[in-house]
Amino acid sequence: MKLLQEVxxxxxxxxxxxxxxxxxxxLFPEVLDPDKPVIAYMAGIALLMAIWWxxxxxxxxxxxxxxxxxxxLLGIMSGxxxxxxxxxHIIFLFIGGFLMALAMEKWHLHRRIALRLLLLIxxxxxxxxxxxxLTSAFLSMWVSNTATTMMMVPILLSIIAKMxxxxxxxxxxxxxxxxLLSIAYAASIGGVATLIGTPPNLxxxxxxxxxxxxxxDISFAQWLLFALPLSLILLAVTYIYLYLLFFKKSQVNFTDxxxxxxxxxxxxGPMQYEEKWVLGLFITLALLxxxxxxxxxxxxxxxxxxxxxxxxxxxxxxxxxxxxxVLLFLIPAKNQTKSYFxxxxxxxxxxxxxxxLLFGGGFALASGFKDSxxxxxxxxxxxxxxxxxxxxxxLIIITTITFLTELTSNTATVETFLPILAAMAxxxxxxxxxxxxxxxxxxxFAFMLPVATPPNAIVFGSKKLKIADMMQTGFWLNIMAILxxxxxxxxxxxxxxxxxxxxxxxxxx
Numbered sequence: 001m002k003l004l005q006e007v008x009x010x011x012x013x014x015x016x017x018x019x020x021x022x023x024x025x026x027l028f029p030e031v032l033d034p035d036k037p038v039i040a041y042m043a044g045i046a047l048l049m050a051i052w053w054x055x056x057x058x059x060x061x062x063x064x065x066x067x068x069x070x071x072x073l074l075g076i077m078s079g080x081x082x083x084x085x086x087x088x089h090i091i092f093l094f095i096g097g098f099l100m101a102l103a104m105e106k107w108h109l110h111r112r113i114a115l116r117l118l119l120l121i122x123x124x125x126x127x128x129x130x131x132x133x134l135t136s137a138f139l140s141m142w143v144s145n146t147a148t149t150m151m152m153v154p155i156l157l158s159i160i161a162k163m164x165x166x167x168x169x170x171x172x173x174x175x176x177x178x179x180l181l182s183i184a185y186a187a188s189i190g191g192v193a194t195l196i197g198t199p200p201n202l203x204x205x206x207x208x209x210x211x212x213x214x215x216x217d218i219s220f221a222q223w224l225l226f227a228l229p230l231s232l233i234l235l236a237v238t239y240i241y242l243y244l245l246f247f248k249k250s251q252v253n254f255t256d257x258x259x260x261x262x263x264x265x266x267x268x269g270p271m272q273y274e275e276k277w278v279l280g281l282f283i284t285l286a287l288l289x290x291x292x293x294x295x296x297x298x299x300x301x302x303x304x305x306x307x308x309x310x311x312x313x314x315x316x317x318x319x320x321x322x323x324x325x326v327l328l329f330l331i332p333a334k335n336q337t338k339s340y341f342x343x344x345x346x347x348x349x350x351x352x353x354x355x356x357l358l359f360g361g362g363f364a365l366a367s368g369f370k371d372s373x374x375x376x377x378x379x380x381x382x383x384x385x386x387x388x389x390x391x392x393x394x395l396i397i398i399t400t401i402t403f404l405t406e407l408t409s410n411t412a413t414v415e416t417f418l419p420i421l422a423a424m425a426x427x428x429x430x431x432x433x434x435x436x437x438x439x440x441x442x443x444x445f446a447f448m449l450p451v452a453t454p455p456n457a458i459v460f461g462s463k464k465l466k467i468a469d470m471m472q473t474g475f476w477l478n479i480m481a482i483l484x485x486x487x488x489x490x491x492x493x494x495x496x497x498x499x500x501x502x503x504x505x506x507x508x509x
Contacts, residue, residue, distance in 0.1 A: 100285060414443040
C-alpha cells in the first residue's frame with residue numbers, strides 16, 4: 001500500500017508491463033530473427049532493464065545486476081564473462097576519483113576551493129553556469145570526460161553547500177540540478193572536439209584505417225577544425241537551454257554575499273599541512289591524466305609520460321587514479337585526531353557502491369548488445385536507406401546511435417556500427433567519411449539516462465538528481481544535438497574533409 005502511495009500509476013503499469021514484454025520476446029524470439037533467437041532474448045533484457053531503470057521502483061543497482069542472472073541462462077554470455085564486465089579500468093577510475101574527492105572533503109580543502117572559486121567567478125548563477133560548462137568542456141578535450149566530471153562535481157557541490165548557508169530557497173535546488181547537468185553535458189560535448197577527447201573518436205580512427213588503409217590519415221588539426229566549431233555551437237545552445245530551464249526565473253538572492261565570502265575565506269587562514277598534500281596530489285592526478293598519452297598538435301607532439309614504460313598501452317586513467325588513491329592511505333597526517341593518514345577506510349566506505357553496480361550493469365548491457373548480435377541487427381536495418389537523400393540518411397543514423405547509446409556504452413555502439421556503415425558506404429558509393437564521422441560523434445551525444453555515459457552516472461551519483469530530471473532535460477537536448485550535428489555535418493564537414501557526394505574516392509573503391 002505504501003508503494004502505491006509513493007509511486008505514480010504510470011510507473012507501476014510500466015513496471016508490471018516490462019516483464020510481460022520480456023516474456024513475450026523469450027517465448028516468441030522469431031519476431032526479430034528466426035535464425036538467432038538470442039537477439040530477441042537480448043532485446044527483452046534490454047527493454048526490461050531500461051523500463052525498470054526509468055521507473056526506479058526496484059533499486060537501480062538491483063536492476064543493474066539482471067545481466068548476471070539472465071545472460072548465462074539465455075545463452076547470451078557465460079557467467080564468468082558477464083561478471084568480469086562489472087569491474088574494469090573505468091570502475092577503478094571512478095573509485096580513485098571518489099577517494100580524492102573524499103580526501104578533499106575530509107580536510108576541508110573543498111571548502112577553501114569553493115570559497116576561492118566563488119570569489120573569482122562571482123555569485124551570479126548565470127556566470128557559475130558558464131564557468132562550469134567552459135571549464136568542463138575544455139578539460140574534456142584533453143582529459144577523459146569521466147576524469148573531468150570527477151574533478152568538477154566535488155567543487156560544485158562545495159559551492160552549492162556554501163550557497164545553501166546563505167539562501168535556502170527551493171530555487172537553489174533547481175539551480176543545483178542545472179549546474180550538475182551542465183557539467184555532465186559539457187564534459188560529453190567537449191570530448192568530441194579532439195581525437196583524444198573520448199574513446200569513440202579513437203575507435204573511429206582505428207576502424208577507418210583497417211577498412212580503408214589507403215585513405216589519407218585523419219590529423220589532429222583536421223578533426224579539430226571540424227569538431228571544435230560543432231562543440232562550441234552545441235555548448236552555446238546547451239547553455240541557453242539550461243539557463244532558460246533552470247535559471248531564468250530563479251529568485252535566488254545573494255545580497256552582500258561577496259563580503260561574507262571574503263570574510264570566511266580570510267578566516268580559513270593559511271593552508272594546513274594536510275590540505276597542501278591533498279591539493280598537491282589532486283594537481284598531480286590532473287596532470288598525470290592530462291599528459292598520460294602523447295598529444296599530437298599537428299606541427300609538433302607533446303610526449304606522454306606513459307611512453308617511458310615498456311607497456312605504455314597497458315596504462316589507463318584508472319591505474320593513475322588508484323595509484324594516487326593508494327598514496328592517500330600512505331602519507332601520514334599531522335592532525336591525527338581525525339586519522340593517522342590523509343585517508344582512512346571509514347571515510348572511504350562512503351564511496352557510492354550502488355553507482356558502481358549501475359556502471360557495471362551498463363557495461364554488461366553493452367557487451368550483451370554486441371555479443372548477441374543485437375547491435376549488428378539494428379545496424380543492418382539501416383542498409384535500406386541507400387536510396388534516400390543524404391541528409392535524411394544522416395539524420396536517421398545519428399538519431400539511431402544517439403538513442404541506442406542511452407542504453408549501451410558509446411564506445412561499444414560506435415565500434416559495432418562503424419564496420420556496418422563502412423560496408424554500407426562502399427555498397428552505396430558514398431564517401432565513408434560522410435557516414436562514419438557523424439556516427440562516431442553521435443555516440444557521445446546521449447544525455448538522458450545515467451548509464452548512457454560515465455559523466456551522466458557520476459552526476460547522478462551525487463544523489464541530487466532523479467532519473468526523471470535527467471530524462472526530461474536530456475530528451476530535448478538529444479533532439480537539439482541530433483539536428484545540430486546533422487546540419488553541421490552536411491553543410492560543413494564536406495569542406496573540411498574534402499568530401500564530394502557525387503564521386504567515390506579512389507581509396508574507397
